[in-house]
Amino acid sequence: MLLYAVLIALCLEVVIRLLHLTKDYPVRYVDEFGVEKWVPNQRGFAVTGIRRQHFSEYHINNSGYNSYREFHPTPDQVEIALVGDSFIEGFHQQYTNSIGKKIEQRLKDVEVYEYGYAGYDFADQLHMINTYKETFDLVDYVVLGLKFENDLTRSSYTVVQDRMKLETPLYKTLRQSKLLVYLQNVGTFDAAKSLLSKITSVNNNNKAISKRSSETELQDQYIINFKRLVHTYGYDKQRFTLLLDAAQTPPIFLKYLEDNGFRYLDFSEPLQASKTPTNLIYDMHWNNHGRTLIAELVADFVAENIEK
Amino acid sequence: MVFNSLEFFIFLPVVFILYWFVFKNHLKAQNVLLLIASYVFYGMWDWRFLSLILLSTCVDYGVGLKIDATTVAKQRKRWLWVSVIFNIGLLGCFKYYNFFVDSWIDMFSVFGYELKSTWMLHVVLPVGISFYTFQTMSYSFDVYYKKLKPTSDFLSFAAFVSFFPQLVAGPIERASNLMSQIFNKRTFNYNQMVSGLKLILWGLFKKIVIADAIGPIVDDIFANYNSHSASTLILGVTLFSFQVYGDFSGYSDIAIGTSKLFGIELMSNFKFPNFSRNVAEYWQRWHISLSTWFRHYIYIPLGGSRGSTLKSIRNICIIFLVSGFWHGANWTFIFWGGFHALAFIPVFLLGRNAVYKDTVIAQNSIFPSFTELGQVLLTFVIVTFSRIFFRSASITEAFGFIHRLCTNFTYETYLHPLGYRMMDYYILIILFVVYEYIIRKDERSPFLFTSKVVRFIMYTIVVLAMLLFYDSNVDRSFIYFQF
Numbered sequence: 001m002l003l004y005a006v007l008i009a010l011c012l013e014v015v016i017r018l019l020h021l022t023k024d025y026p027v028r029y030v031d032e033f034g035v036e037k038w039v040p041n042q043r044g045f046a047v048t049g050i051r052r053q054h055f056s057e058y059h060i061n062n063s064g065y066n067s068y069r070e071f072h073p074t075p076d077q078v079e080i081a082l083v084g085d086s087f088i089e090g091f092h093q094q095y096t097n098s099i100g101k102k103i104e105q106r107l108k109d110v111e112v113y114e115y116g117y118a119g120y121d122f123a124d125q126l127h128m129i130n131t132y133k134e135t136f137d138l139v140d141y142v143v144l145g146l147k148f149e150n151d152l153t154r155s156s157y158t159v160v161q162d163r164m165k166l167e168t169p170l171y172k173t174l175r176q177s178k179l180l181v182y183l184q185n186v187g188t189f190d191a192a193k194s195l196l197s198k199i200t201s202v203n204n205n206n207k208a209i210s211k212r213s214s215e216t217e218l219q220d221q222y223i224i225n226f227k228r229l230v231h232t233y234g235y236d237k238q239r240f241t242l243l244l245d246a247a248q249t250p251p252i253f254l255k256y257l258e259d260n261g262f263r264y265l266d267f268s269e270p271l272q273a274s275k276t277p278t279n280l281i282y283d284m285h286w287n288n289h290g291r292t293l294i295a296e297l298v299a300d301f302v303a304e305n306i307e308k
Numbered sequence: 309m310v311f312n313s314l315e316f317f318i319f320l321p322v323v324f325i326l327y328w329f330v331f332k333n334h335l336k337a338q339n340v341l342l343l344i345a346s347y348v349f350y351g352m353w354d355w356r357f358l359s360l361i362l363l364s365t366c367v368d369y370g371v372g373l374k375i376d377a378t379t380v381a382k383q384r385k386r387w388l389w390v391s392v393i394f395n396i397g398l399l400g401c402f403k404y405y406n407f408f409v410d411s412w413i414d415m416f417s418v419f420g421y422e423l424k425s426t427w428m429l430h431v432v433l434p435v436g437i438s439f440y441t442f443q444t445m446s447y448s449f450d451v452y453y454k455k456l457k458p459t460s461d462f463l464s465f466a467a468f469v470s471f472f473p474q475l476v477a478g479p480i481e482r483a484s485n486l487m488s489q490i491f492n493k494r495t496f497n498y499n500q501m502v503s504g505l506k507l508i509l510w511g512l513f514k515k516i517v518i519a520d521a522i523g524p525i526v527d528d529i530f531a532n533y534n535s536h537s538a539s540t541l542i543l544g545v546t547l548f549s550f551q552v553y554g555d556f557s558g559y560s561d562i563a564i565g566t567s568k569l570f571g572i573e574l575m576s577n578f579k580f581p582n583f584s585r586n587v588a589e590y591w592q593r594w595h596i597s598l599s600t601w602f603r604h605y606i607y608i609p610l611g612g613s614r615g616s617t618l619k620s621i622r623n624i625c626i627i628f629l630v631s632g633f634w635h636g637a638n639w640t641f642i643f644w645g646g647f648h649a650l651a652f653i654p655v656f657l658l659g660r661n662a663v664y665k666d667t668v669i670a671q672n673s674i675f676p677s678f679t680e681l682g683q684v685l686l687t688f689v690i691v692t693f694s695r696i697f698f699r700s701a702s703i704t705e706a707f708g709f710i711h712r713l714c715t716n717f718t719y720e721t722y723l724h725p726l727g728y729r730m731m732d733y734y735i736l737i738i739l740f741v742v743y744e745y746i747i748r749k750d751e752r753s754p755f756l757f758t759s760k761v762v763r764f765i766m767y768t769i770v771v772l773a774m775l776l777f778y779d780s781n782v783d784r785s786f787i788y789f790q791f
Contacts, residue, residue, distance in 0.1 A: 001502065004767065011768045012775065021776075051732060051776050187780025191314035281727035 013179045022182040023047040023091075025175050026060055028167055030159050033131045036124070037064035037117055046091040050186050053281060056094045063115075065089070068096050071113040073138035080302055081113045081136065083125045084145025084243070088116030092285045102295030107303060113139065119163055122146060122226065126233035127157035141302050142240045143265070148249045152222035156232060219250050226253075237261050241301065243294075247272070267297055309352040311562045312515055312784050319349065324569055328496050335493050339464045342490075342570065346472035350436070353476075357434040360398060365469045367394045368444040372451045372458035372465075384452060391448035395441040402434055407637030435789050436476030438634055442601055444469050447483035449605050456484050464490055473566040477559050477788040479577040479597035482604070486574070494571030503753070504568030510754035511561030513770045518554030518740060520784055521777040522547045522733055528725040530699055533709045539719040541712060548699050549692040550737055553582065555787045556595070564752070575600070579751045580744055581691075583669045585683035587651040588661035590691055598634070602627050617657070624656060625649045635698075640706055644697040651690050668748050726779075736777070 016022055024044030030036050038060040048054040063071045066089050073079045082088045082100060090098050100112030115128065125144050129136045136142065146152075165171065174180055183189060240263070246254060247268035257264055270293045271278045278290030286294060309315050323345045331337040351358050371391040375384050416422075447468075450456035459465050468490045474481060529536060529544030536544070560577035567574045577597050584590035591599050603612075607627050613620040625646075632645020655661050669684060670676040676684070696713075700706035724730050747754055757763045 001505075004764065007764065008768050008771055012772055015768075015772060050779060051728070053728065182775065186775070186778055188775075188778065190780050195314055 009179060013177060016178045016182050019052070020045060020055070021047065021052055022178050022185055025166075025181075026058065028163065030164065031064070034157075034159065035128050035131050036159055036163065037128075038066070040064045047185075048092055048283060049281065054092055056092060057096075058091050059095045063113075065113075065115050065117065066091060066095055067098065067114045068101060069111065069113070071135065073111070073113070073135060075138060078107075078110045078141075078302075078306065079113060079139045080110060080141045080143065080298070081115055081129075081139045082143050082145070082243075082298070083115040083120070083129065084143075085116065085120045085147075085151075086118035087285060088114055088145050089118055090114070090116060090285075090291070091118070092280060092283070093288065093291060097288065097291075099291045099295045099298070102292055103299045103302075106295065106299040107306075110302065116145075119160065121151040121153065122229055123154050123157040124160075125151075126229050126235065130233040140239065141305070142236070143243050143298055144240060146242045146244045146264075148222060148244070148253055152225045152229075155225040155228040157229075219252055223253055223256055226256075235262075237263070241265055243267060243298070245271075265297055265301055267294055270294075270297055309349050310784070310786065310789075311559065311566070312512065315352065319345070320566065320569070327570055332496070335491075336463070338494070339467045339490060342471060343463055343467040346467065346470035346475055349472040350470065350475055353435050354432070357437075360402075360434055360437065361440060361470050361475075362466075364395060364398065364441055364444045365466045367391060368448050368469070369459075369462055369465050371448045373460065375448065375451050376458045388448055388452045391445055395445045398441055399437060402431055402437055404633075404637045411639075439478050439480055440469060440475060442480045442598075443483070443486075446480070446601060446605065447487070450483045456487065459487070459491065461491070471567070471572070473563040473570075473572075474574055477556070477563070477786055478595075479560055479563065479575050480601050481574060481597065482600070486572070489572045497571065500568050500571065504565040506755050507561045507565030507568065507752065509565075509767070509770060511558040511563075511565060513774060514554040514558030514561065515784075515786070517736065517770075517773045517777045519551045519558060519787075520555075520779065520782045521736070522551050522554075523782055524725055524779075525722075525730075525733065526551050526699070529722075530709070533705075533712055536712070536722075537718040537720040538713050538716050540722045541709060543722055545692055545696055545699070545709075547733070547737070548695055549582075549688070550740070552695065552698070552787055553578075559786050559788060561754075576751050580668070580748045582688060582741065583684055583745065583748055584687045584691075585664050585669060585680060586655045586660060586687055587648065587690060588655045589664040590687055591648075591652070592665060598631065602631055606630065613656070620656065621653055624652055628652065639703040640697045640700050643703060643706065644694055647694045647697060651694070669745075670748075736773075 023046045026042045026044055027039040028036060029039050040060060040062045042058075042060040044058055046054075046056050046058055058066045059068060061067045061070050065071075080100075080103060086092075088099065098114060100114045103112045104110055115125075117124070120128075122144070129142065242257065242262060242264040244264055244266060245268045246264075246266035254264075256262075271290060274289065274293060276289055278286055278293060280287045309319060323341065326341055327338055331341055347358055347361075350361065368391050371387050374387045374390075378384055378387075447456070447465075451458045465487075468483070468487050471481075471486065471490070526544055526548045529540055530548070533541055533544070557578035564574045564576070575597055577595060579593040579596065581590050581594035584593055607623055610623045610626065611619055612623060628645040628649035629642060630645070632641040632643070632648070635641040635644070652661070669680050696709050697703075697706045700709055722730060724733075747756060750756055755763050755766050757766065
């Protein structure tokens, strides 16, 4: 019986590999400047959902980000840098059909550099821009994706160890089994995880209650974090623009931005006005149509500024 | 705790190991373990309702002894009524009370009287109450009809009542079958265990791949039936037919398989009902334990088909209406039962209600004849149509669904609410039907292939299908838990 189970597992491993039912994992690292990103020059496939609902190829360029192009800004060329998390990284899309590529198709003679990395918050973004200052000084427009409730939880940058844990030998070995990766991706282990968290939450319950803050306190704290990050790593109000969903952002923060000359692009309007869905089925990332709308928003904004 | 949960996959091996390795030679200890395990199993859902099981156990235990203690027919009958009134009272209180109050209010409102529903009870329906009350009643009936000697071993009797594999959704065992096994020494049988594991695997497949995978489609179509064309409504109710079959027969297979792991054989609850050649055969193949219960304890005592034709028809109507009402306190189930009675009566009048009792479709051939194929299709259509009542939340909704089905006879391409390819599901259902046809002669051996290689391939396909159709976001509760 045990032999049967092992043989079945082996067969499933083969089938999952043959049909490419699960995603490849690019290798991540922290470079000599302390920036966490992907190891340059990797290729692979990203798969979302059961039965390979979304299948796309990614390409990590020489700079360690998913893009079809290399990043070589020059003073003579107009460049846009898109900095953000998985929405900009776009593993769920064909790398040749990214937001950057769509912007380039709308604006002639403009190069778009996509500095997207899953989990990047505002601290990651500003720290990275600050670290590669020489490169970014040559970039004409920098658009930073910002989700208020997720991206302003800390006031200074440190490497996120939880993400780097995924590069430990144990995780790497486990990822060798595509069957395990598939099971994890489709949520087979969710029950086990929730059971574990239930057990651990019994112990941590009291601590959690004492740490809970009110929404207003949190908002105030996030705004303080924003100010500190801007102060620590610098922020060029002339070239930098935030890309955010105003419908999901507290008015107090929007007012702060407006009062202090921080420009922002609100993508809530075009996405909400769309009659066709703008998100993928399995996760909240933008689908092809959603990416087109974002690209139009950024491209129109840059075109307007070039004209000025 | 439910079969398709992580808790159960931890719970089952623990109980299995204790049962066979720690208490191997102690029947009494094994029964106590089963009792404790069953109470833990049920208590993880809601421990407060364990008191109901315990109460039902105590009453029928006492009633059994009292019935046996006397030879006076009147007194025996009186004690039987104690059991019936108590168990039906439990059902009435927790399951039907609000329905009756509601119907009473509705009736008055027809005549212009507005009554306030202050008499409604705000109670949760205890999971499995319809199943275990019927099982305990079967004990009192069997003792009353002298088919069984009552037991004085309370703990073993309690283990019989609460035996966890079939506690919450059957099969509803007759006391004469299950109790004899509970009271006799069980020996570990490797083949029985393997056979049990195979049934568990097949049951999980039916639950995860068939029922859970098509559940969101059915939910979507029934929730928005007003905006769909007839083609989509037909698709919805057809898929619901497979969903409810996969869900309930999957549960039964897991229950029977789990029971086998403890050396106890439960009765079959499903015998490929989708291949029935008339409605009578369908009821010999669908939810067999309930049909058997009704036949033995209601239909036959009422006179069965021994009296006049009119009396027989009356008995058939009673059985189907009671069966419908057993499923739930809603007019939809009563209509569903009534519809089946109407479909059954012509078969009965033509004397064809028992002609397919011991055979299956294509009994001696590979393929069915055209006649058989036509019969199967017709039966499937009738049964599937009746499921509109079964699935709808109210009788108004059911008739609205039927009205839409009849008046909006157009075709539309249906898109999965979560964006999956619908073709996957069509292929899945076709392959499932074909496979069930192949194994149609033995419902207890879903992997009955002589070749080890073929068996291995089937196991792999079944597990792969589970991985391909498993969706962690889908509601995985069993439909029959609500009954």
